[in-house]
Amino acid sequence: MELVKTATAAGVTTLTLDSPANRNALSTPLMRQLLDRLATALTDPAVRVVVLSHTGPVFCSGADLKETAEAGVNGRVPVEVLADVLAAIWEFPKPVVARIGGPARAGGLGLVAAADIAVCTRPATFAFSEVRLGLIPAVISATVLPRLNHRAAAELYLTGTVFDGARAAEIGLVTAAVSAEDLDGAVAGYCDLLVRGGPLALAGTKQLLRRTPAPTVRADLAELAERSAGYFRSDEGREGVAAFREKRQPSWIPQ
Numbered sequence: 001m002e003l004v005k006t007a008t009a010a011g012v013t014t015l016t017l018d019s020p021a022n023r024n025a026l027s028t029p030l031m032r033q034l035l036d037r038l039a040t041a042l043t044d045p046a047v048r049v050v051v052l053s054h055t056g057p058v059f060c061s062g063a064d065l066k067e068t069a070e071a072g073v074n075g076r077v078p079v080e081v082l083a084d085v086l087a088a089i090w091e092f093p094k095p096v097v098a099r100i101g102g103p104a105r106a107g108g109l110g111l112v113a114a115a116d117i118a119v120c121t122r123p124a125t126f127a128f129s130e131v132r133l134g135l136i137p138a139v140i141s142a143t144v145l146p147r148l149n150h151r152a153a154a155e156l157y158l159t160g161t162v163f164d165g166a167r168a169a170e171i172g173l174v175t176a177a178v179s180a181e182d183l184d185g186a187v188a189g190y191c192d193l194l195v196r197g198g199p200l201a202l203a204g205t206k207q208l209l210r211r212t213p214a215p216t217v218r219a220d221l222a223e224l225a226e227r228s229a230g231y232f233r234s235d236e237g238r239e240g241v242a243a244f245r246e247k248r249q250p251s252w253i254p255q
Contacts, residue, residue, distance in 0.1 A: 003030040004037050005055075011048035011195045011254035013041045020056025026107045027064035031081045038088050048195045048202075048254065050092065051187060052115060053099040059120075060108025062129070082107050083139050089114035090143055090210075093203035095194045099187045100165075100174065105129050109173065110140030113147045116206065117194075118174040119186045122165040126173065132160040147172045198236045198252055 005016040015037050017024040024030070041047045054060065068077045089096055089111065098112050100120035106129050112118045128144075130137045137144070137157055145153055152171035156163065165177035178186045194202070204227070214220040231237045236252070243250040 001029070002033070003027070004033040006037050006040075008044075008047060011046065012051060012191045013044075013047045013049070014051040014053055015041070017052075017054040017060060020058070022064065022066070023058040023061035023103075024054050024056065024108075025061045025064040025066075026078055026082055026085075027067050028078050028081050030064075031078065031085050034085055035088055038092065041094070042092065045199075046254075047094065048199060048252075049095045049097060049191050051097045051099055051191065052089075052111060054101065057102045059100045059102050059104040059124070060111060061103070062106030062108050065133075079107065079139055082110065083142075086110050086114045086139065086143050093206060094199070095197075095202055095206070097187055097190055097194070098174075099183065100124050101180065101183055106137065107140055109137075110143050112173060113140065113143040117190050119176050119178060119183060119190065120165040120168060120174045121180045121183050122177045123180065124165045124168075124177075125162050126164075126168050127160055127162045128157050129160050131158065144173070195254055198240055198250065200234065200236045201231060201240070204231060 003017070003019045005018050007014045007016070015034065017030065017034075019025065019027070019030055038050070041050050063078045063082065068079070071077045095117065096115045098115035098118040100112060100118060101124065102121070103125045104112055104120075105127050109126060109128060112120075112126075128137050128140075148156075148171050155161075156171075165174065168174045169177040175190075176186060197205075208227075214223055232241075239252075240250050
């Protein structure tokens with residue numbers, strides 16, 4: 001069964017969670033397919049941006065609790081595979097945009113936070129519901145906590161309360177919250193901007209956003225200057241500068 005659909009156009013590959021019967025729960029088969037689709041997008045030079053979307057009214061309800069219960073005490077539970085999925089999205093060298101048109105819960109918030117840019121509808125609801133099930137939001141913390149301010153994280157982790165798209169944007173879980181009518185246009189707008197960046201430059205910028213600074217400012221600046229000079233000297237950097245000076249589009253922008 002195909003649980004993750006793929007469509008590619010103008011440099012953008014959309015990976016659509018397509019398991020609406022269980023509210024796009026993170027079952028092992030769905031996550032394995034998502035990992036496979038990401039691996040394919042990674043190696044395809046025509047793919048410049050990945051959009052993570054969904055069918056049905058729910059973006060993602062979190063870990064598949066039915067599969068979890070059936071695994072018993074000693075079986076492998078879906079959350080263990082989720083760690084691989086979040087790492088794959090977080091480390092993906094191409095920009096990832098999450099399109100959230102409905103509720104997200106628990107593990108689904110890990111997907112949202114792992115994406116570089118996330119756009120939701122204002123009525124979309126979110127909740128770290130783990131504590132109400134006697135669980136903890138452990139795995140998703142790797143991607144969620146770097147996004148949230150500490151007070152919001154403590155409140156929402158400990159209470160499990162439901163919050164809307166506007167609050168999600170306020171605390172940094174998503175980039176923007178828009179009306180349902182504007183969701184697809186907002187996602188397309190971000191994708192149009194992203195494909196204008198050089199592929200290697202985008203990958204390098206993602207690394208920059210996640211790097212650990214050197215212990216001193218001088219050492220940090222020396223390392224950053226070396227990185228910057230490397231991009232100025234690269235074929236991509238020289239093409240970008242030449243295109244700017246010649247008032248033309250750089251060669252990497254999809255036609």
